[in-house]
Amino acid sequence: MQRRDFMVKTLASAAIATASPAMTFAMGKSPDKIRLGFIGIGARGTGQLALTLKRKDIVVTAVCDIDKERVTNASQMVQDAGMPKPTSYDNGPHDYQRLLASNEVDAVIISTPWVWHTPMAIDAMEAKKAVGLEVAGAFDIQECWALVDAYEKTGTPFMILENVAYRRDIMAVLNMVRQNLFGEIIHMQGGYQHDLREVKFNNGKQLYGGGVEFGEKAYSEAKWRTDHSLMRNGDLYPTHGLGPVANYIDNNRGNRFVYLTSTASKAKGLNEYIVEHPKGGKDHPNAELDFLLGDVVTTVIKCAKGETIVLTHDTNLPRPYSLGFRVQGTDGIWMDLNDGIYIEGTSPPHEWEKDAAYMKQYDHPLWKKYESDTQGAGHGGMDFFVIHAFVEALKANEPMPMDVYDCVSWAAVTCLTEQSIANGSEPVQFPDFTRGKWITRKPIFGFDDRY
Numbered sequence: 001m002q003r004r005d006f007m008v009k010t011l012a013s014a015a016i017a018t019a020s021p022a023m024t025f026a027m028g029k030s031p032d033k034i035r036l037g038f039i040g041i042g043a044r045g046t047g048q049l050a051l052t053l054k055r056k057d058i059v060v061t062a063v064c065d066i067d068k069e070r071v072t073n074a075s076q077m078v079q080d081a082g083m084p085k086p087t088s089y090d091n092g093p094h095d096y097q098r099l100l101a102s103n104e105v106d107a108v109i110i111s112t113p114w115v116w117h118t119p120m121a122i123d124a125m126e127a128k129k130a131v132g133l134e135v136a137g138a139f140d141i142q143e144c145w146a147l148v149d150a151y152e153k154t155g156t157p158f159m160i161l162e163n164v165a166y167r168r169d170i171m172a173v174l175n176m177v178r179q180n181l182f183g184e185i186i187h188m189q190g191g192y193q194h195d196l197r198e199v200k201f202n203n204g205k206q207l208y209g210g211g212v213e214f215g216e217k218a219y220s221e222a223k224w225r226t227d228h229s230l231m232r233n234g235d236l237y238p239t240h241g242l243g244p245v246a247n248y249i250d251n252n253r254g255n256r257f258v259y260l261t262s263t264a265s266k267a268k269g270l271n272e273y274i275v276e277h278p279k280g281g282k283d284h285p286n287a288e289l290d291f292l293l294g295d296v297v298t299t300v301i302k303c304a305k306g307e308t309i310v311l312t313h314d315t316n317l318p319r320p321y322s323l324g325f326r327v328q329g330t331d332g333i334w335m336d337l338n339d340g341i342y343i344e345g346t347s348p349p350h351e352w353e354k355d356a357a358y359m360k361q362y363d364h365p366l367w368k369k370y371e372s373d374t375q376g377a378g379h380g381g382m383d384f385f386v387i388h389a390f391v392e393a394l395k396a397n398e399p400m401p402m403d404v405y406d407c408v409s410w411a412a413v414t415c416l417t418e419q420s421i422a423n424g425s426e427p428v429q430f431p432d433f434t435r436g437k438w439i440t441r442k443p444i445f446g447f448d449d450r451y
Contacts, residue, residue, distance in 0.1 A: 033058065036052060039099065064088075110132070125150045147404055162240070167380065190323055192314070252438045256438045258303060259301075262421050296313070297314075
């Protein structure tokens with residue numbers, strides 16, 4: 001995919017409105033049943049497909065992937081759920097464009113390798129297919145602007161499917177923040193701290209582990225994801241750690257990110273994994289590679305209202321999974337790593353309390369209402385809520401709770417951290433993707449029990 005050529009073409013298209021676009025989207029046969037297409041049905045797309053098949057307000061009419069076996073399996077899943085056989089699109093990497101030209105699709109879920117996200121989302125918006133886009137970091141700022149421009153030009157609904165924003169404790173803390181439990185927010189932390197070595201390498205036969213191959217010799221994510229660790233140095237996957245805390249400070253809705261600085265450690269973890277793996281060794285060809293991605297990347301973001309956010313990207317070393325959330329204000333602090341909370345005047349002086357009682361007291365209305373529906377949904381039930389929000393907002397013809405401006409401001413962290421690191425951790429400014437509208441836009445995420 002000639003991504004930069006695509007972006008230039010997009011940026012040279014018709015003039016873009018600077019005001020928020022009108023909602024011009026209309027579904028086809030029934031406003032109560034969305035005809036959904038899936039573009040990319042690998043491990044992540046298959047999980048999302050399984051969730052949608054449980055809903056009575058969705059019919060899956062199209063499935064698309066370059067892997068014909070994946071398409072066949074997805075088609076069978078749809079039929080096993082009692083729906084008609086969907087149309088299959090598996091004739092190469094651009095066959096998704098035939099899906100977008102179809103009049104049997106109202107909306108699409110895009111779960112493809114990262115480099116395809118923006119071109120596919122832009123094509124979908126221009127085809128008037130509502131977009132639910134899986135998360136990724138951006139490659140350059142022009143890509144972010146192209147996504148915003150397409151949205152503002154077409155008015156097509158767009159949602160970034162950031163599931164961690166719906167994690168149960170994250171939403172309870174959102175309630176705490178809005179009820180001023182922590183006082184004025186001063187500082188927050190989050191990140192993606194996840195040992196991905198068995199995601200980045202496998203034996204070419206299984207999803208995870210079993211070998212040290214990546215690229216063409218590997219299977220699934222390792223075919224494409226590991227190349228980013230080889231060739232890029234920055235926070236490659238920022239949205240899980242940043243999206244939830246961005247909602248706490250009303251990013252793009254009365255507040256915004258102003259600048260960041262980023263620093264990367266040395267890169268040793270992936271090379272050591274290859275050398276020490278039974279299927280690898282110091283003589284394996286991959287052991288000679290110099291992976292560019294620092295094992296731990298630390299980023300500090302300064303916000304317009306003065307808050308600071310620390311993000312950590314840590315995927316190359318042995319460690320337990322943790323997103324490392326911290327919310328700190330003038331009256332108290334919460335951290336997820338120790339399930340700890342401290343509220344001045346309530347907690348024992350200078351001692352952490354366990355947060356269980358607070359989580360129960362401030363449990364979000366969405367979780368109270370839909371807890372039973374989350375059973376079996378991926379990532380502890382979070383996946384249910386992103387699909388639910390996308391579908392319900394679309395049916396109501398209302399703004400998406402996490403929109404294109406959220407998407408690009410979070411994703412831009414990747415290319416901005418690359419720039420900062422390459423230039424000695426210098427400060428790098430965030431563009432104002434809202435073109436000034438952040439000053440008057442009002443927060444909408446998570447205020448009730450609808451979505």
